[in-house]
Structures are given as structure tokens and as C-alpha cells.
Amino acid sequence: xxxxxxxxxxxxxxxxxxxxxxxxxxxxxxxxxxxxPRIERVVGRLPRRVFVLTSxxxxxxxxxxxxxxxxxxxxxxxxxxxxxPAGEQHKTIKSVERLTREMVQAGGDRGSLMICFGGGIVGDxxxxxxxxxxxxxxYVQVPTTFLAQVDSSVGGKVGVNLPEGKNLVGNFLxxxxxxxxxxxxxxxxxxxxxxxxxxxxxAGIIRDRALLKYMEEHAEEILGRDAKALEKVIAASIRMKAxxxxxxERESGLRMILNFGHTIGxxxxxxxxxxxxxxxxxxAWGMVAALAVARRRGTITGAQMERMxxxxxxxxxxxxxxxxxxxxxxAAGHDKKNxxxxxxxxxxxxxxxxxxxxxxxxxxxEMAVGYxxxxxx
Amino acid sequence: xxxxxxxxxxxxxxxxxxxxxxxxxxxxxxxxxxxxPRIERVVGRLPRRVFVLTSxxxxxxxxxxxxxxxxxxxxxxxxxxxxxPAGEQHKTIKSVERLTREMVQAGGDRGSLMICFGGGIVGDxxxxxxxxxxxxxxYVQVPTTFLAQVDSSVGGKVGVNLPEGKNLVGNFLxxxxxxxxxxxxxxxxxxxxxxxxxxxxxAGIIRDRALLKYMEEHAEEILGRDAKALEKVIAASIRMKAxxxxxxERESGLRMILNFGHTIGxxxxxxxxxxxxxxxxxxAWGMVAALAVARRRGTITGAQMERMxxxxxxxxxxxxxxxxxxxxxxAAGHDKKNxxxxxxxxxxxxxxxxxxxxxxxxxxxEMAVGYxxxxxx
Numbered sequence: 001x002x003x004x005x006x007x008x009x010x011x012x013x014x015x016x017x018x019x020x021x022x023x024x025x026x027x028x029x030x031x032x033x034x035x036x037p038r039i040e041r042v043v044g045r046l047p048r049r050v051f052v053l054t055s056x057x058x059x060x061x062x063x064x065x066x067x068x069x070x071x072x073x074x075x076x077x078x079x080x081x082x083x084x085p086a087g088e089q090h091k092t093i094k095s096v097e098r099l100t101r102e103m104v105q106a107g108g109d110r111g112s113l114m115i116c117f118g119g120g121i122v123g124d125x126x127x128x129x130x131x132x133x134x135x136x137x138x139y140v141q142v143p144t145t146f147l148a149q150v151d152s153s154v155g156g157k158v159g160v161n162l163p164e165g166k167n168l169v170g171n172f173l174x175x176x177x178x179x180x181x182x183x184x185x186x187x188x189x190x191x192x193x194x195x196x197x198x199x200x201x202x203a204g205i206i207r208d209r210a211l212l213k214y215m216e217e218h219a220e221e222i223l224g225r226d227a228k229a230l231e232k233v234i235a236a237s238i239r240m241k242a243x244x245x246x247x248x249e250r251e252s253g254l255r256m257i258l259n260f261g262h263t264i265g266x267x268x269x270x271x272x273x274x275x276x277x278x279x280x281x282x283x284a285w286g287m288v289a290a291l292a293v294a295r296r297r298g299t300i301t302g303a304q305m306e307r308m309x310x311x312x313x314x315x316x317x318x319x320x321x322x323x324x325x326x327x328x329x330x331a332a333g334h335d336k337k338n339x340x341x342x343x344x345x346x347x348x349x350x351x352x353x354x355x356x357x358x359x360x361x362x363x364x365x366e367m368a369v370g371y372x373x374x375x376x377x
Numbered sequence: 378x379x380x381x382x383x384x385x386x387x388x389x390x391x392x393x394x395x396x397x398x399x400x401x402x403x404x405x406x407x408x409x410x411x412x413x414p415r416i417e418r419v420v421g422r423l424p425r426r427v428f429v430l431t432s433x434x435x436x437x438x439x440x441x442x443x444x445x446x447x448x449x450x451x452x453x454x455x456x457x458x459x460x461x462p463a464g465e466q467h468k469t470i471k472s473v474e475r476l477t478r479e480m481v482q483a484g485g486d487r488g489s490l491m492i493c494f495g496g497g498i499v500g501d502x503x504x505x506x507x508x509x510x511x512x513x514x515x516y517v518q519v520p521t522t523f524l525a526q527v528d529s530s531v532g533g534k535v536g537v538n539l540p541e542g543k544n545l546v547g548n549f550l551x552x553x554x555x556x557x558x559x560x561x562x563x564x565x566x567x568x569x570x571x572x573x574x575x576x577x578x579x580a581g582i583i584r585d586r587a588l589l590k591y592m593e594e595h596a597e598e599i600l601g602r603d604a605k606a607l608e609k610v611i612a613a614s615i616r617m618k619a620x621x622x623x624x625x626e627r628e629s630g631l632r633m634i635l636n637f638g639h640t641i642g643x644x645x646x647x648x649x650x651x652x653x654x655x656x657x658x659x660x661a662w663g664m665v666a667a668l669a670v671a672r673r674r675g676t677i678t679g680a681q682m683e684r685m686x687x688x689x690x691x692x693x694x695x696x697x698x699x700x701x702x703x704x705x706x707x708a709a710g711h712d713k714k715n716x717x718x719x720x721x722x723x724x725x726x727x728x729x730x731x732x733x734x735x736x737x738x739x740x741x742x743e744m745a746v747g748y749x750x751x752x753x754x
Contacts, residue, residue: 096546097470097539104541132509135536135547159512162474164481169473170512171548 010227012235016154016242018249021174025154025242027234029227031181032062032142036069036076039113039140042177046070047111050079051103053126054117055086058144061187066117066142079115080106084122088274091121091161093169099129114139116175120152120279124167127158131171141178145188146196146230147280149180150203150237155245165270172250180238182230195280197222197315200233202287203240205308206260209352211236212311219314257354260346261287264369267332268323277319284312285321285372292371293364294347304351321376325369332365387604389612393531393619395626398551402531402619404611406604408558409439409519413446413453416490416517419554423447424488427456428480430503431494432463435521438564443494443519456492457483461499465651468498468538470546476506490553491516497529497656501544504535508548518555522565523573523607524657526557527580527614532622542647549627557615559607572657574599574692577610579664580617582685583637586729588613589688596691634731637723638664641746644709645700654696661689662698662749669748670741671724681728698753702746709742 011028024042031038040046052066059066059081070076082099084090103112114137116126123141130139141153159170185193197215204212214232215222221229241258248255265286269279291308294300300308312318332343345360388405401419408415417423429443436443436458447453459476461467480489491514493503500518507516518530536547562570574592581589591609592599598606618635625632642663646656668685671677677685689695709720722737 093470093474100546101539101541104539104545132536132546132548134545135534135549157512159509162478162481164478168481168511169477169509171509172512 010231012231014235014238014242016174016178017246018156018174020172020249021156023174023177025178025180025238027149027180027182027238028231029182031179032065032183033068035066035115035142035179036073038179039115039177042140043113043138046076047113048077049106049108049112050077050115051082051106051108051112052079052115052117053082053084053099053122053129055119055122056083057086058118058122059083062117062144062184084118084125086119086121088121088161088166091125091166093160093162095125096129096132096160099125100133103129103133108133108137110134110137112137113176115142116140116153117142117144118148119143119145120148123148123152124158124170125160127156127173127175128160128170131158131173136173138176139173141175143178143180144184146185146193146234147199148196149185149234150196151199151241153178153180154238154241156249166266166274180234182227182234185225185230192278193225194223194315195278195284197233198280198284198287198312200237201311201315202258202260202283203237204311205287205348205351206257206346206354207244207352208236208240211240212308212351216307216311216314223315256344256356257346259344260348260354261285261290263332263343263345264289264328264365264372267328268321270331271323271327276323281318284316284318285376287312288375289368289372290345290347292368293345293360294349296364296367297347299347299349299355300351304348308348308351318376321373323373325366325373328369329362329365387608389608391612391615391619393551393555394623395533395551397549397626398533400551400554402555402557402615404526404557404559404615405608406558406560408556409442409560410445412443412492412519412556413450415556416492416554419517420490420515423453424490425454426483426485426489427454427492428459428483428485428489429456429492429494430459430461430476430499430506432496432499433460434463435495435499436460439494439521439561461495461502463496463498465498465538465543468502468543470537470539472502473506473509473537476502477510480506480510485510485514487511487514489514492519493517493530493552494519494521495525496520496522497525500525500529501535501547502537504533504550504552505537505547508535508550513550515553516550518552520555520557521561523562523570523611524576525573526562526611527573528576528618530555530557531615531618533626543643543651557611559604559611562602562607569655570602571600571692572655572661574610575657575661575664575689577614578688578692579635579637579660580614581688582664582725582728583634583723583731584621584729585613585617588617589685589728593684593688593691600692633721633733634723636721637725637731638662638667640709640720640722641666641705641742641749644705645698647708648700648704653700658695661693661695662753664689665752666745666749667722667724669745670722670737671726673741673744674724676724676726676732677728681725685725685728695753698750700750702743702750705746706739706742 114130143153156174162168261283265283491507520530533551539545638660642660
């Protein structure tokens with residue numbers, strides 16, 4: 001039984017427990033080729049209709065390996081591939097309508113399973129489709145980018161954009177399992193890997209001093225895609241997020257610290273119409289700005305600020321910014337996370353801890369954006 | 378404190394408890410004028426932004442009374458009215474997109490509240506909008522048709538149609554409360570009232586012998602809209618449904634009995650493109666067909682069948698049918714409730730009880746449809 005050996009190969013399993021669900025995130029090598037039996041161990045026998053939502057690019061590269069384990073046992077039907085073209089412009093309600101219609105036409109029923117095989121957008125859209133198709137079916141995440149592996153595939157936030165802003169329509173629905181195969185990162189463009197690693201930098205800053213230290217000391221291996229190093233960073237990042245989500249699934253308290261860098265990062269994305277940079281790059285600049293507020297308020301020392309800022313740049317280069325401060329500040333006024341007009345802001349407290357404040361002033365915002373733009377010239 | 382007295386007026390409160398939520402359904406008179414304080418007793422102080430989804434017709438008739446209690450206390454903002462034109466053709470994903478965009482533009486946030494003020498379609502669409510807007514906000518149902526009061530406002534099934542079929546996209550989300558004001562039924566067209574009463578007939582047949590008896594003995598008062606009689610029927614129907622939903626929120630077992638009459642009723646609607654009759658009328662014919670199957674299988678006696686069929690016609694007249702049997706039978710093959718190709722069918726067992734079978738044959742289906750068409754000429 002050669003296939004069996006792979007189960008015992010180099011994988012780490014992180015348990016995610018929330019009020020509404022419990023599931024495993026499996027991270028490591030050799031997962032793609034053993035997907036069908038792995039999923040069966042979670043959901044039981046595969047249903048008559050399995051859907052896989054993916055992008056044409058990913059499918060061209062990986063479909064053969066992906067389908068291998070589905071065809072090796074008689075009785076397992078080949079998954080029906082559904083496609084979502086790359087890009088935020090397809091993360092829409094219209095795509096949800098098209099995909100659910102295709103699923104009805106292909107004979108999908110309440111017992112069907114959705115596998116999201118792609119980056120964060122595929123995961124968000126596919127998870128949302130699973131949440132609403134016939135009022136909800138099971139789904140599994142098989143993220144193919146670093147960012148999706150450490151961030152968007154864990155936590156159960158699924159949804160689509162509106163013209164008015166990102167992720168304004170969605171749901172909370174936990175997957176049955178997540179399989180993060182490090183092997184598929186081999187074909188990921190370098191810039192995307194670096195942008196994704198910003199999530200791990202964030203994880204280190206807000207909650208995991210040891211991860212931060214590891215990323216300082218092993219930057220070369222990590223950026224060189226050493227499998228062991230990547231596995232370590234991915235597992236630590238997922239563990240951090242799983243721990244936070246377990247304590248606060250619906251983002252009513254603690255989970256908000258995951259938004260570190262997001263207040264100004266989102267504003268930066270909005271001000272540049274989501275075209276000038278990757279999400280991770282925007283969050284990286286947002287973290288730099290947030291560090292400036294934290295320094296001004298004294299929740300971090302000058303030396304701590306320097307150390308964290310240096311780590312952010314180590315996983316760069318970050319794109320230069322040619323946006324006017326006023327435009328970023330205006331965009332920051334419309335953030336979805338504002339409740340009752342209050343602007344929430346996550347500030348690091350030393351290294352490895354963070355808190356949420358609600359009283360960041362317009363003057364502090366201006367200072368922070370000014371500091372960031374100064375660094376980004 | 379004149380308003381206070383109304384809380385003690387003629388209302389019945391039914392507690393709905395499910396795994397995911399607990400809430401009250403309040404049925405009776407004088408609810409509309411006291412809505413704001415009643416909602417505040419459930420959700421606390423009203424949020425900055427309250428939305429009310431309604432139809433232009435309902436709003437023209439009732440907006441003044443609806444808004445009364447919101448303006449009587451300083452600090453309460455007037456709800457923002459959103460409109461959904463009448464008719465299944467607007468129960469679409471496109472409407473969800475339009476409504477969520479309007480809510481963003483009107484300053485909606487995660488603390489906002491949605492009130493669904495209308496018939497079943499308004500409740501289904503508004504509840505689904507609440508389920509997905511910013512990944513979920515609170516909502517309250519204020520149903521204005523008999524059918525919505527006894528059926529669609531209880532149970533947390535929300536959603537929209539696809540061109541391929543009804544309710545194929547949706548969610549399970551329980552409201553914070555339901556207020557069923559019998560007063561608004563005064564302007565309901567007689568045909569809609571009678572179609573709605575078929576839900577109560579169904580409730581009696583599958584689970585409440587006493588309700589069935591009451592409806593036999595008091596048909597004149599009920600159809601004459603006597604407030605006391607309507608309140609009794611509405612409260613009993615809601616109580617039956619609440620009890621079933623409490624035991625099986627996600628329709629994995631018992632809740633399926635609520636689909637009595639639906640297999641052939643839905644097929645009839647689909648075969649006539651949802652234009653020839655009201656939902657309740659289609660379900661009524663579907664019940665007649667199901668009774669024929671039950672009689673053939675011996676789960677009911679001839680006398681029982683006659684008694685139940687007579688009650689159905691007492692709340693008619695039902696529309697004549699000019700559809701061909703083959704068309705109805707073909708449509709019955711595509712029912713959403715089919716899992717793994719199995720056709721589920723609800724059969725009454727005596728009077729006041731029912732069960733689900735999965736082995737109804739093509740021949741039985743033909744016989745049942747034939748019986749129904751014979752009666753409907």
C-alpha cells in the first residue's frame with residue numbers, strides 16, 4: 001500500500017475549534033495526490049457529485065495530480081470542474097449566480113461537496129457558494145497560494161465584493177477540512193509569496209514572538225522556498241489564526257486583532273482601486289503606519305518599532321506609493337469594520353501582543369499616513 | 378402610559394427554540410403600532426440604522442401605522458424603507474445585489490437591523506439579505522399575509538430562486554423575533570387568505586388533530602376573518618411548525634413532514650410556470666394527490682381520506698387544472714429535496730400524524746396525479 005505511506009509523511013495537523021464547527025487544517029507535502037482518501041476520512045464516502053472550483057491557470061498546472069486520487073478507486077466519480085477567472089473583478093454576486101446555476105444543471109444536490117482549489121478569491125467565492133447552494137453544502141479548502149494557506153482558508157469567512165467595497169456580502173461557514181499542500185507553492189510567483197509572507201509577519205507581531213524570531217533568522221531559507229522552513233512558517237501562522245478564531249469566531253472581540261494593518265491597508269487598496277498592489281503589500285504598508293501610531297502612543301518602544309519595521313522590509317520589497325494622503329484618509333472613513341461610526345484600530349503592544357482601540361484621532365491618522373508615505377517614496 | 382396597555386392586549390406568544398437560536402413569535406392584534414418598543418425589548422436599544430424591506434403596496438397601506446412607534450420617542454431614527462416589487466420574478470440574486478448595495482449606500486453597518494414587512498417573498502429575500510449583508514445582521518419578521526404568518530416567517534429558511542427552480546440559493550438564519558399582526562390581514566384578498574389557510578389544513582393533517590377539528594367546525598368564522606378565530610388558527614399553526622423546527626432545524630429528519638403536499642404541489646407550480654395559481658392552492662392539490670397515495674398504501678382509511686379531502690375543498694375553491702399529467706410527472710423529477718436521486722414523499726398516517734417514505738413508484742405517482750387531475754377538471 002504505497003499510498004498509505006504518504007499519510008505518515010511530512011505533514012502537520014492543526015485542529016480548529018469554533019462554536020459552530022471543529023475541523024483539521026493539514027499542512028505539508030504530498031497532499032494533492034492523496035486528496036480523495038483524505039477527504040473521505042473526514043466526510044465519509046464521497047457523494048455522487050463533487051464540485052471543484054478553480055482557476056483555469058491552476059487547473060492547467062495541477063488538474064492531473066488533483067484528479068489522480070479520485071480515479072484510483074472504482075465508484076468514485078470524477079469531480080465536476082467549475083471555473084472562476086483570476087482577479088477581484090470576478091469576486092461578485094454575478095459569479096455566485098452563474099456557479100450555483102451550473103451546479104444545479106450538473107445535478108448538484110444537498111449531499112454534494114465543494115472543493116475550493118485556488119487562491120483566496122477562489123476560497124472566498126467557493127465557500128460562499130457552498131454556504132448558499134440549497135441553503136448550504138459541505139466544502140473543503142485546498143488553497144494554492146501562501147496567503148490563502150495561512151489566512152483565508154482558515155476562519156470561515158466567505159463572501160464576495162460589491163462595487164461599494166470588498167467582502168460586503170458573505171457568510172461565516174467553516175469548511176470540513178483544509179489541505180495546504182506546500183508543493184503547489186513551487187509555481188507561485190515570487191512577489192505573491194512575499195506578499196503572502198506578510199500575513200506571517202503579522203502573526204508574529206500580534207501574537208507569536210517565536211515565529212517573528214524564526215522569520216528574522218531564517219529569511220533566506222523561507223524566501224528560497226525551503227520546504228521545511230515554509231512548513232514551519234505556515235503551520236505557526238495557521239496555529240495562531242486557529243487559536244484566535246477558536247476564541248472568537250464571529251469577530252466580536254479578540255478576532256479583531258487579526259485586522260492589524262488593515263485600517264490603513266484597506267484604505268490604501270481602495271484609494272488605488274485595488275490595482276496598484278497585492279493585498280499583502282497593502283497590509284504591509286498598513287502595518288508600518290500602525291506601528292507609527294503605536295510608537296506615538298508608547299505601546300511599543302523605538303527599538304521594538306525598528307525591529308518590526310525591519311522585518312517587514314526584509315520580506316519586501318514593498319511597492320512605492322504615489323497616492324495623496326488625503327485620498328487614503330478619505331477611504332479610511334468607509335471601512336466595513338466601523339460599527340456605529342466608531343473607527344477601530346489594532347495596535348501592537350510590545351512584540352507578540354496587540355490590542356484594539358477606538359479613539360484614534362484624525363491627527364494620529366494623518367501622522368501615520370504621513371510616516372508611511374515618507375517611507376514609501 | 379396608554380401604549381403600555383397594548384402589551385397586555387390580545388396576543389399569544391409562541392417560543393421557537395432551535396439549536397442555533399431561541400426567539401418569540403407574537404401573534405395577535407395591535408402589534409404594528411407598538412413595533413419599536415417590542416423590538417427594543419428583544420434586541421435592546423434600536424441601532425442607528427434600521428431598514429424595512431417591504432412592497433410598494435403594503436407600504437402605501439400601512440407605513441403610517443408602521444412608523445408611528447418609531448417616531449414617538451426622541452433619538453429613534455426613522456427606518457430606511459427598501460422596496461421589493463411583488464411577484465416571484467423579483468425573488469432573485471439580482472434583487473439581493475441591489476438591496477445590499479442600497480444598504481451600504483444608506484450607511485448600513487454590522488449593527489444594523491432589518492425588518493421584513495410583507496408577504497413570504499419579502500420575508501425570504503429580506504431574511505437572506507440579512508444573512509449575507511456584512512456576513513450577517515439581525516432581522517425581524519413582520520409578515521402581512523396569512524401564509525407568511527403561519528409558514529414562511531417561522532423556521533429560518535431564507536433565500537431566492539434561480540431560473541432553474543425555487544429557493545435554490547439561501548441560508549438558514551433564525552430571526553430575532555416575529556410579529557404577526559392579525560389586523561393587517563383585513564386588506565388581504567380573499568383568495569390569498571384561503572390559499573394561506575391550506576397551511577393550517579396541512580398542519581392539522583400531519584400533526585394537530587384538534588386544529589383540524591376546529592377548522593372543520595369554525596370554517597365560517599375563519600373565512601369571515603373573525604379575529605378570535607383567526608388568532609386561534611394562526612397560533613396553533615405556528616405552534617405546530619415551531620415544535621417541528623425545534624426538533625429538526627436543518628431538515629434532516631422530522632422537518633421533512635412539513636413538505637406534505639409539496640412533491641406534487643411543487644411539480645404543479647413548475648409545470649404551470651408559477652403563474653396559474655397561488656402556492657397554497659398548488660399545495661392543496663398536492664395534498665389531494667398525496668392522500669391518494671396514502672389511501673392506496675393503507676396508511677389512511679377511506680373515511681379518513683374523505684374527511685381530509687372535504688376539509689381541503691371547504692377552504693377552496695381550488696383552481697381547475699388544465700395541465701397534462703406527463704408535464705407534472707416530469708417536473709416532479711427535479712425536486713430540490715431529492716438527495717442522491719431519491720424521491721422523498723410525505724404520507725399522512727391516520728389523521729394528525731405523518732411519515733416520510735422514499736420508495737414511491739412511478740406507477741403510484743401516475744395514479745396520484747391522475748386522481749388529482751380527475752378532481753380538478
